[in-house]
Amino acid sequence: MTQTDNRRSWIASANGHPDFPLQNLPLGIFSPSNASPRGGIAIGDAIFDLKVASDAGLFSGEAAEAARSACSDSLNAFFALGASARRALRAQLQALLAEGSSAQARLEAMGQALLPSASTCRLHLPAKVGDYTDFYVGIHHANNVGRLFRPDNPLLPNYKYVPIGYHGRASTVCVSGTPVRRPIGQTMPPGNEVPNFGPSKRLDYELELGIWIGQGNEMGESIAIADAQQHIAGYCLLNDWSARDVQAWEYQPLGPFLAKNFGTTVSPWVVTAEALEPFRAAQPARTEGDPQPLPYLLDEADQAKGAFDIELEVLILTKAMREQGLAPHRLALSNTLNMYWTVAQMVAHHSVGGCKLQPGDLFGSGTLSGPQPEAFGSLLESTVGGKQAISLPSGEQRTFLEDGDEVILRARCQREGYPSIGFGECRGILLAAK
Structure with a gap:
């Protein structure tokens, strides 16, 4: 769509909606009252039921196949169809839901059967995650964390040559709203000669962009960077x-393990590349003296339009704040333009050695901090490793998360002359260790 697309929907709540206008139409898995999980589209305050619409014969051609593939309890089959089917479904959905649609009267007559209120539905994980990889492409975060441990040399020599990542745990990826329990593990407090065992005392969040993989590649084959965008099904928020403290003891020499595998939270709606097209941007220029990416990671079109201008926000809501009726408190406001590597570069690098990517695989961008303290995407940075507490409106202070704290991630794209596009919320409340 063009950047002047101001079409309105006959669904009144979609017009002016901060997240889900007609120009967004993200996909997810939901379950209406007394019904099984199935695919749906967020539109205003409602959810467009793809199963009801498909059964009613509202789609034709490639869009009909795409809608049928999303009628089960996961979007994996839909992701596997690729970009052409996704675009066909989007085009027919926008035609059906736009003001003046020839099908408006019929659709309105279907009422709640087709458009249940989002507030009455349960949202589920969008896809069955086969593999989860967390990258480290937020350069300000990498610099900030590096400075805590290596003040004179915060970035290791490989950072500007290779998109750093590690393999996470797919089994504990959970949808927004799922409580996360404080993990137990080994820690080595300063001055100790042997480790302690018990609940983590330095629990943190990480503000990230999530990337859902669509069509994959065969084992032994690689995805060229020029083709990488065709393998991306959509985007979400990821914590x-x-x-x-567990991470500091275990990460050398192989990286995060128990410090990360207890929980990863994602937002329920998959925002497509088509919805984000008006908010594409040039990849920020590298600092003078930085090396040029190696040829397999360098594509002129990707450098010109491979980045996104997405505002990212992290908020906290403590137990005391809830009891006092206080609103969530903003901890950071950042942007995806703080990514040192593009999403296409992540896909190309992940597959270059022949790794098989599959529909429903999930990437995390790594923490996307900005250059200023108000844009730091983790408490590790905001509190300088726990040395400087953050004051909250309730009178409380935090260096790291306490039991009962709820972390909320939000994201929004805004541009003059174009409706706001949002991701919905990514929420998780921290439970006490068992």
Whole structure:
């Protein structure tokens, strides 16, 4: 769509909606009252039921196949169809839901059967995650964390040559609203000669962009960077919860393990590349003296339009704040333009050695902090490793998360002359260790 697309929907709540206008139409898995999970589209305050619409014969051609593939309890089959089917479904959905649609009277007559209120539905994980990889492409976060441990040399030599990542745990990826329990593990407090065992005392969040993989590749084959965008099904918000004290003891020499595998929270709606097209941007220029990416990671079109201008926000709501009736408190406001590597570069690098990517695989961008303290995407950075507490409106202070704290991630794209596009919320409340 063009950047001047101001079409309105006959669904009144979609017009002016901060997240889900007609120009967004993200996909997810939901279950209406007394019904099984199935695919749906967020539109205003409602959910467009793809199963009801498909059964009613509202789609034709490639869009009909796409809608049928999304009628089960996961979007994996839909992701596997690729970009052409996704675009066909989007085009027919926008035609059906736009003001003046020839099908408006019929659709309105179907009422709640087709458009249940989102507030009455349960949202589920969008896809069955086969593999989860967390990258480290937020350069300000990498610099900030590096400075805590290596003040004179915060970035290791490989950072500007290779998109750093590690393999996470797919089994504990959960949808927004799922409580996360404080993990137990080994830690080595300063001055100790042997580790302690018990609940993590330095529990943190990480503000990330999530990337859902669509069509994959065969084992032994690689995805060229020029083709990488065709393998991306969509985007979400991602909180890669982190036990910093456990991580400090276990991460050398192989990287995060128990410090990260206890929980990763994602937002329920998959925002497509088509919805984000008006908010594409040039990849920010590298600092003078930085190396040029190696040829397999360098594509002119990707450098010109491979980045996104998405505002990212992290908020906290403590138990005391809830009891006092206080609103969530903003901890950081950042942007995806703080990514040192593009999503296409992540896909190309992940597959270059022949790794098989599959529909429903999930990538995390890594923490997307900005250059200023108000844009730091983790408490590790905001509190300088726990040395400087953050004051909250309730009178409380935080260096790291306490039991009962709820972390809320939000994201929104805004541009003059174009409706706001949002991701919905990614929420998780921290439970006490068992």
